[in-house]
Amino acid sequence: MTNSKQRAEKLRNELHEHNYRYYVLNQPTIPDSEYDRMMRELQDLEEKYPELKTEDSPTQRVGGEPEKSFKTIQHEVPMLSLNNAFTDDEVYAFNKRIQERLSTEDNIEYVCEPKLDGLAVTLIYESGILTSAATRGDGTTGEEITANVRTISTVPLKLRGTGYPKLLEVRGEVYMTKKGFEELNEAARKKEEKVFVNPRNAAAGSLRQLDSKITASRPLAIFCYGIGKVEKGDMPQHHFKILEQLSKWGLRICPEIKVVSGIEKCLEYYERVGKKRANLPYEIDGVVYKVNSMTEQQELGFISKAPRWAIAHKFPAVEELTTLNGVEFQVGRTGALTPVARLEPVFVGGVTVSNATLHNMDEIKRKDIRIGDTVIIRRAGDVIPEVVSVILERRPKGSHAIKLPSKCPICGSEIIKPDDEAVARCTGGLFCEAQVKEAIKHFASRKAMDIEGLGDKIVELLVDEKLIAHVADLYTLTHEQLANLERMGDKSAQNILDAINESKKTTLPRFLYALGIREVGETTAKILAENFKTIDNLIAADEEQLQQVPDIGPIVAKHITVFFRQPHNREMISKLIAHGIHWPVIKESNTAKPLSNMTFVLTGTLPSLSREEAKEKLEALGAKVTDSVSKKTTYVVAGESPGSKLEKAQNLGIKVINENELHKILEGKH
Ligand code: IVH
Numbered sequence: 001m002t003n004s005k006q007r008a009e010k011l012r013n014e015l016h017e018h019n020y021r022y023y024v025l026n027q028p029t030i031p032d033s034e035y036d037r038m039m040r041e042l043q044d045l046e047e048k049y050p051e052l053k054t055e056d057s058p059t060q061r062v063g064g065e066p067e068k069s070f071k072t073i074q075h076e077v078p079m080l081s082l083n084n085a086f087t088d089d090e091v092y093a094f095n096k097r098i099q100e101r102l103s104t105e106d107n108i109e110y111v112c113e114p115k116l117d118g119l120a121v122t123l124i125y126e127s128g129i130l131t132s133a134a135t136r137g138d139g140t141t142g143e144e145i146t147a148n149v150r151t152i153s154t155v156p157l158k159l160r161g162t163g164y165p166k167l168l169e170v171r172g173e174v175y176m177t178k179k180g181f182e183e184l185n186e187a188a189r190k191k192e193e194k195v196f197v198n199p200r201n202a203a204a205g206s207l208r209q210l211d212s213k214i215t216a217s218r219p220l221a222i223f224c225y226g227i228g229k230v231e232k233g234d235m236p237q238h239h240f241k242i243l244e245q246l247s248k249w250g251l252r253i254c255p256e257i258k259v260v261s262g263i264e265k266c267l268e269y270y271e272r273v274g275k276k277r278a279n280l281p282y283e284i285d286g287v288v289y290k291v292n293s294m295t296e297q298q299e300l301g302f303i304s305k306a307p308r309w310a311i312a313h314k315f316p317a318v319e320e321l322t323t324l325n326g327v328e329f330q331v332g333r334t335g336a337l338t339p340v341a342r343l344e345p346v347f348v349g350g351v352t353v354s355n356a357t358l359h360n361m362d363e364i365k366r367k368d369i370r371i372g373d374t375v376i377i378r379r380a381g382d383v384i385p386e387v388v389s390v391i392l393e394r395r396p397k398g399s400h401a402i403k404l405p406s407k408c409p410i411c412g413s414e415i416i417k418p419d420d421e422a423v424a425r426c427t428g429g430l431f432c433e434a435q436v437k438e439a440i441k442h443f444a445s446r447k448a449m450d451i452e453g454l455g456d457k458i459v460e461l462l463v464d465e466k467l468i469a470h471v472a473d474l475y476t477l478t479h480e481q482l483a484n485l486e487r488m489g490d491k492s493a494q495n496i497l498d499a500i501n502e503s504k505k506t507t508l509p510r511f512l513y514a515l516g517i518r519e520v521g522e523t524t525a526k527i528l529a530e531n532f533k534t535i536d537n538l539i540a541a542d543e544e545q546l547q548q549v550p551d552i553g554p555i556v557a558k559h560i561t562v563f564f565r566q567p568h569n570r571e572m573i574s575k576l577i578a579h580g581i582h583w584p585v586i587k588e589s590n591t592a593k594p595l596s597n598m599t600f601v602l603t604g605t606l607p608s609l610s611r612e613e614a615k616e617k618l619e620a621l622g623a624k625v626t627d628s629v630s631k632k633t634t635y636v637v638a639g640e641s642p643g644s645k646l647e648k649a650q651n652l653g654i655k656v657i658n659e660n661e662l663h664k665i666l667e668g669k670h
Helices: 002-024 032-048 058-062 088-101 146-150 178-190 199-207 212-216 239-248 263-279 294-300 361-367 436-444 456-464 471-476 479-483 490-503 508-514 522-532 535-540 543-548 554-565 567-578 611-620 644-652 659-666
Strands: 072-074 109-116 119-126 129-135 141-143 167-176 220-231 258-261 284-291 310-314 319-331 336-348 351-357 374-378 386-390 424-426 599-603 624-626 635-638 655-657
Touching: 002 032, 002 058, 032 058, 088 263, 088 284, 088 294, 088 310, 109 220, 109 239, 109 263, 109 310, 119 199, 119 220, 129 146, 146 199, 146 212, 167 178, 167 199, 178 199, 199 212, 199 220, 220 239, 239 294, 258 263, 263 284, 284 294, 319 386, 336 374, 351 386, 361 386, 436 456, 436 471, 471 567, 479 490, 508 522, 508 535, 522 535, 535 554, 535 567, 543 554, 554 567, 599 611, 599 644, 611 624, 611 659, 635 644, 635 659, 644 655, 655 659
Parallel strands: 599 624, 599 635, 635 655
Antiparallel strands: 072 141, 109 258, 109 284, 119 129, 119 167, 129 141, 167 220, 284 310, 319 336, 319 374, 336 351, 336 424, 374 386
16 A cells, blocks of 8 residues: 555656656657556556545546535635726726826836737646645635646646745636537537637636536647736746746646837737737737736735736637628639628728628538628738627517529539539639639649640630630630730640630540539440430430439439530530531440340349349440439349339239249340
């Protein structure tokens, strides 16, 4: 037992040390597997000898029994809030007040810190051991959340080193990283659970859990930024020195914190951090300036609940509320439709926003957004503003649903949205103005019409100069038009013209691929050409016929039929052919297999062939083998104890054959 006691203590100390290296310094010195092994050993020991368990044991981070409710805790040293400044003038006024109170005109030394967007907590260390943790609450009374805070890896359960006061209260912000937040929401989305609006709400929600096991599963972290009560011990006399000392004891301090002299330098810090903001791994909503000297802090004191020695200089809000007045659909260069919110103009993140993206129809559905709703708009850094969520409580009576248009707002072609895809698309690729540049680039590309020399830049120039509006116009381009383009010589113009001319001699697969039908890549184009032989056959094929072709599933079939159903697309094909595009005829005998166009259904046990063998043999000869009997079935092959398929075949009048007859067909004697 004494041995076990010593061993447990050793393990605890080592695990604390590795925790610190891993979470605070970001410099682990042992592999995770070794850490896990030590942790398991300690867990086993503590299970065997429960009396060895201590409050600060690293095993205590996993979360314990759920609590019925939170206990309240009185903050002996109140947890204050900060006054805000939104403009430089307000910051200068803050500095002036301080200089006046301290009767000095000298530069004041300030500590500049990011204002973390999380939740304030206070941690109490008694003899270096974390004994209690609480939320800020109203500043004097908070909720006791010790069990939850223990689960946060960056909170030391035990202070490192020596020299800490007998009682030390540390204050800081618990937050969730942007990445952790995204991952948490992604997982929630997959499980169709509620998602959090932002990392701060997610951190708050995670910390105020009665079941600390839930908290343990959430990606929370802490940055410490101050102290509260101190007993029996001394702390440095400057704020920054205090933070450095806390860091030495293993508490995590934000690396962006800087000491500066004078308020101008504070404003420079604000600019600098503002620029960095989007790239920081955590959310901040401003910076905080604090008088560095503790004696000066004491001299300055407080007004109501905020200190005179500190101020929060906020960034312009990145989230605001406004009304969704309507939705328009924009067509991207690949035909993707993006719903764009038309908003009641609102000032957010430093600019007036009247449009924001709604991403796609699935997002609209998931967020349950309707026209007329009050919505939250977010603008982060330079990215396009987005509609984050809706305030359901404020939904007006006359609100109405957002509908996907059936026709492209640019070219009038049909819109297609497969059920399992989030994005809706315009099917008029060849014609649609929004997509024409991409369509032409694809058309001219190497695996398509292979027009050498007609690169992306030239295509863009030709469209911008209004020399071409769609692919067919390529074939009416003149030498003069091309030669007049910027940085185009006579020779290159002629080369391109020759290449365009040359491209008229092509193959059906290339031509089909060049049309840019969604989901029709090179291979599919080949398969289609082989099976349908002519473009007219393909245009005439319906979804069912297309699906008879091996490798063509319902989605591809749908894309193909919708594409050819668009009058503009068919017109474009006629024009291209009229301009002289041609390809060798695909002969029936070359590729046709003896059983293509026949569909078989197998049922029951055949005397010699397994069902798999029969299927393989049939498919090798071009037949299609399906599972269910329909009017399209050519033969049902029935063996012993056939199922309902036989009955269905008889009802539909489909010919039923046995294995002998099947062999004859396979041998070509039918
Ligand atoms: S100091 C007496 N420093 O802002 C000063 N607060 O508006 C008390 N906060 O409740 C707080 N980052 O949740 C301080 N670097 C920072 C901070 C910070 C975020 C939060 C904290 C506090 C609130 C006050």
